[in-house]
Amino acid sequence: MILSDKRSIARLVDICHQMGVKELVFSPGSRNAPLVISFVESGLFECLCIPDERTAAFFAMGMAIQSDRTVAICCTSGSAALNYAPALSEAYYQGVPLLVLTADRPVEWIDQGVGQSIRQNNVYANYIKKSFEFIQEASKEEDIAANDEISIQALQACQSGFKGPVHINIPLKEPLYGTTLYKETVELPLATNHNADVIKLDFDRLGGLWQKCSRKIILFGMSKPDVELQKLFQYWHGSGQVVILTETSSNCYVDGTIQTIDRLITGIENDAESYRADLLISIGSAVVSKKIKALFLRNKPSYHWHVSEDTAKDTFRALTDYIPMDALSFLDKLSNLVSPNEKLFQDKWLGYNNQLKLKHNEFVESCAWSDFRLFSHLLNAIPKDAVLHMGNSTVVRYIQLFDPREDLQYYGNRGVSGIDGCSSTAMGLSYLSEKKNVLITGDIAFYYDSNAFWHKHRPPYLRIILVNNEGGSIFRIIPGPSSTDQLDTYFEAHQKMNARHLCAHHRIKYMSAADESEYQECISAFFDDEAGIKLLEVKTPRQLNDRILADYFEYIHKE
């Protein structure tokens, strides 16, 4: 291979290849030339080019979520690197492996009046799993070896335990464009043994508690689909041993269990004690429902175990054990133990859930055109086996109110829950996906991230539903802002616009529906099999949406 004549760069390419990196997203620049030349010329990687680094990083994150591989991103020096920051914070809290390669000016020229330079070393300090800096212009064997070690450690850190973004800052001297024949092979050390067995758990005590507690709840946050876990939960549910609470983003369809926490909780609050767990086990990452957090905070379980390779999270201020393992390995051990079967406790939860489900269906039947009604239609219309991307923040909250579909895979940026990269992430994930992908997004999130479409990398199939309620409708829903004079301007960011011209600019096929009948007319044509991106903008009544949602909660919870 003809690679950069900077030996550590050529060896980084070799190491990335050997350690399973297959895709890179570059943003144009000059300082990163040795990296561009080497990765592209090697022919070993799919190399994309996305000019806006903010988009590039979210796009790469989407690719990494889909492929379960580390995706590398690479940019030039200066503020370019800072545009990665929003996506890195999301990847950090969501546990997505990204290798961040920032080219830098030579260290001796930082803060010396040379252009396009900032202090890049460890610049992502608060939201990066690990951060390294290459020895500049390494040529001595010991320096080459030290840089190899950085490359290897960085990729190991990306991919091990709770995954995440890792940064290598790479100071580079001119000339940047020299190449040479690469004839080496980096010898990787034997893989470090990250065996879960080394974790010392007092399993006797935990198993004892599991057998003692008769009111057990498992709360399942965001997760990728996991068939084995799903089977286990279906078994526990069937045998009445445990109450299983999931959200759509748990991607764990357990027939008959509670999958719509948010519509349930309000009614429980008045009779909280009889719903109280003695043992709560939380697994997965972020939970969308704020109500469940509030309930468990006020009505604490006697024991709370958090099972995760991430860090201990005491979300309910009741944490008794933190179990740093993957959930399946741990829960599987428990499943061998006989545990009490307090059917009454499960019946209480499930009975109430079924009651609300009936009322939910009644309300859906009769409610007026609104965000709520649109979602009730949409969630049936989405093609079979699709991946559903839920935009922040109104969209993902509405979707939690409806029973999940077993055939769908649900995804949302719930690490930090920003609106900044919903479209870019959906673009990146669907770019590598063989399924049909559907993004439902609000208008503020959509316009915020319109650079998601400013590049040449088109996913095979993406449909975008743009819910145009003329602003950030979340602020009409949550209590507080709706009572202030500043609602329109500073919270909701009320705007009247449509996406027609923007879609023309980005060569996205555009359709629109001003009301329910127009929606009904076009929805099946919209979800046709044609490849590429289409967008359907659906107008909903801004001033009515929040009232109908309030009516909904009142209706399902009234006696």
Next chain:
Amino acid sequence: MILSDKRSIARLVDICHQMGVKELVFSPGSRNAPLVISFVESGLFECLCIPDERTAAFFAMGMAIQSDRTVAICCTSGSAALNYAPALSEAYYQGVPLLVLTADRPVEWIDQGVGQSIRQNNVYANYIKKSFEFIQEASKEEDIAANDEISIQALQACQSGFKGPVHINIPLKEPLYGTTLYKETVELPLATNHNADVIKLDFDRLGGLWQKCSRKIILFGMSKPDVELQKLFQYWHGSGQVVILTETSSNCYVDGTIQTIDRLITGIENDAESYRADLLISIGSAVVSKKIKALFLRNKPSYHWHVSEDTAKDTFRALTDYIPMDALSFLDKLSNLVSPNEKLFQDKWLGYNNQLKLKHNEFVESCAWSDFRLFSHLLNAIPKDAVLHMGNSTVVRYIQLFDPREDLQYYGNRGVSGIDGCSSTAMGLSYLSEKKNVLITGDIAFYYDSNAFWHKHRPPYLRIILVNNEGGSIFRIIPGPSSTDQLDTYFEAHQKMNARHLCAHHRIKYMSAADESEYQECISAFFDDEAGIKLLEVKTPRQLNDRILADYFEYIHKE
């Protein structure tokens, strides 16, 4: 005034008012509600709302540059804060005062599985002048006083010495929307004395050198207009004492001196010794010309003094004295000293400069349609007394080749020289400007920052020239990338698009010119007096632009 019932927030509003803040830019959110409510309700500030925080921060920076006041920006918690980062790095290196107010979740809930939270404390560590965190929910008098002290220190740090961005992270507990009557007044301490006299300079020695050296050069980087400095330089130039080198962004028009460094330097390189300074004084901030840096590095002055309130910068590895004062105060002292007048040295520089000027004019007369020719036309067509915003990176480089106009004010983001916020900064600066504002930008920079126009705050007069050369033409100009196979895709980011639809989307009047004659036809109509924003997209031949620029340098430097 009815302000937030969180007392430290109300007092922050009071302090901002007393210390001269007049404008705030908010981005929508909920956590920052106490700040939104208080600043807006006080009626003491102009409050803007811009949804994309990246744009908001660059826009605010433009406002602060224009007004010479600290502008505050305020956002909600989570990744929102990280979208400020690119503009903060630019403001940090350019010395622009911004007060960054990030609302945060309560400290005890960080990393506890609660949504929209990251570790915000000191999150801008590498590119912020100072960083603080409020004591949460302060109610004891000592805590209130401590928060007051933070507010005061933060604003002092923004505004004193070399100005810059300062961060206050503000953790806030719910409820967020409570208000109460504010009846207090914060007593500000007497202003700290930041008197330049406290700096201990060995002026006898420096003055002695000034009088001894007969080959003196002043290199003037980026600066705001300064009439006194201009007068002093005109006098020094006229008396033949000093060679003055300026760029357009120095905003210092000294008749007859060298104002186009970049077109001069190549020819000097062969005879460098006779152009060598014994004393070089650098003032102002960033210098655009890379060639002057290279020349002085190879051909070092015997003494180099850097005069700046920022930090010591040894750009030429020849620094003998760092003088931490504002340039005028220091140079004024020197002007009282008699100094040798080696006319021959000045004549050498000026003679060569005049020779190139003639050749430059000859080339302009005859050259074919191209970026170069477009700039030669444009720089004459810009309305009298306008503010000219120079986009990064090709645009600002071309403009340095043409004699500056005395009536124009030149501005460019040359702190970090990113392409990320050129339009947003121009929007913010022109929003507060009473002059006609003109932005010349390349296509990559323009599309990158298209959210610059996604909000309601329109400047009174802005004209945008979009130079469409189908990609990042800078990479065709600088040596290196043009020799690689990856030029089109990874360096230049070649694209074929136009801004027609995007302008329609943002309600910007759009005109276009496909060649020189179309340009000539429309340019005077484009620069009419109509208020608001218009954009003229001018097509130049991508494959020819770099060759014509190379021809230009060959032509002016051949014997």
